[in-house]
Amino acid sequence: MEHAIAAKLRALTRLQIIDSNLDKIHRLRGSLPEEVNDLLDDLEGFETRKARIQSEVEKLQGDILQRKSNIETFQGNIKKYTEQQNNVKNSREFDALNKEIEYSNLEILTSEKKIRQYQDQIKQKKDLIEETEIKIAEKRHNLEEKQKELEHIIQETKTEEEKLLKASSEASTQIEERVLKGYRKIRENMRNRLAVVSIDREACGGCFAVIPPQTLIELKQRIRLIHCENCGRLLVDETFFEEVNAEITEMHLTTI
Numbered sequence: 145m146e147h148a149i150a151a152k153l154r155a156l157t158r159l160q161i162i163d164s165n166l167d168k169i170h171r172l173r174g175s176l177p178e179e180v181n182d183l184l185d186d187l188e189g190f191e192t193r194k195a196r197i198q199s200e201v202e203k204l205q206g207d208i209l210q211r212k213s214n215i216e217t218f219q220g221n222i223k224k225y226t227e228q229q230n231n232v233k234n235s236r237e238f239d240a241l242n243k244e245i246e247y248s249n250l251e252i253l254t255s256e257k258k259i260r261q262y263q264d265q266i267k268q269k270k271d272l273i274e275e276t277e278i279k280i281a282e283k284r285h286n287l288e289e290k291q292k293e294l295e296h297i298i299q300e301t302k303t304e305e306e307k308l309l310k311a312s313s314e315a316s317t318q319i320e321e322r323v324l325k326g327y328r329k330i331r332e333n334m335r336n337r338l339a340v341v342s343i344d345r346e347a348c349g350g351c352f353a354v355i356p357p358q359t360l361i362e363l364k365q366r367i368r369l370i371h372c373e374n375c376g377r378l379l380v381d382e383t384f385f386e387e388v389n390a391e392i393t394e395m396h397l398t399t400i
């Protein structure tokens with residue numbers, strides 16, 4: 145019985161020490177991974193905006209071509225009607241042609257006005273594209289810097305992280321699922337990510353609540369898992385914690 149509990153405590157303490165070392169590595173990376181992701185999102189947004197404005201410009205350019213071709217058609221018509229006016233039989237026919245010419249001139253004026261409007265809109269949109277391109281360049285530069293920084297830290301800590309990840313998963317396999325779930329849950333809820341703590345001068349090493357003398361005796365006996373009544377962390381006595389820490393040093397894993 146006692147042996148089983150001690151083994152359980154040993155596995156959990158070992159896992160905590162290994163995970164704390166992993167936490168240390170992740171703290172080194174800080175908010176960089178998040179910043180990189182935010183920048184990637186921003187970049188995608190700006191690229192989408194740029195593509196949208198570009199397609200609007202293309203649509204307007206198409207509209208201008210359409211209007212220009214309309215103008216040519218009506219100019220052709222005017223030429224045709226003016227020639228026909230030379231061969232009319234009466235003034236009614238002449239007037240009818242005149243009406244057609246007037247209509248064609250109005251159409252040409254309208255199209256010319258529209259073309260000017262489209263050209264103005266294109267100019268505005270091109271300015272917007274330019275602004276967006278500047279923003280894209282800024283974000284891209286920023287992203288490259290952050291990625292380089294992150295890459296550097298990852299490179300520096302990669303071997304150690306891999307070693308620790310392997311050790312962490314090995315240590316996990318020695319702990320029953322239910323206990324492991326409890327461990328992870330406590331870790332998630334704690335700012336310092338500690339679910340297993342050593343006693344520190346008769347107090348909980350996590351929240352510093354004083355531990356009753358009876359509990360201190362039981363901790364040394366290792367006959368049951370004892371959680372801090374104040375913070376819920378699993379408690380182990382100092383000697384035991386140091387012992388496991390030393391074991392980990394022998395495994396050539398960095399210790400806390």
Ligand SMILES: [Zn+2]
Nearest residue numbers: 348351372375
């Ligand atoms: Zn506590």
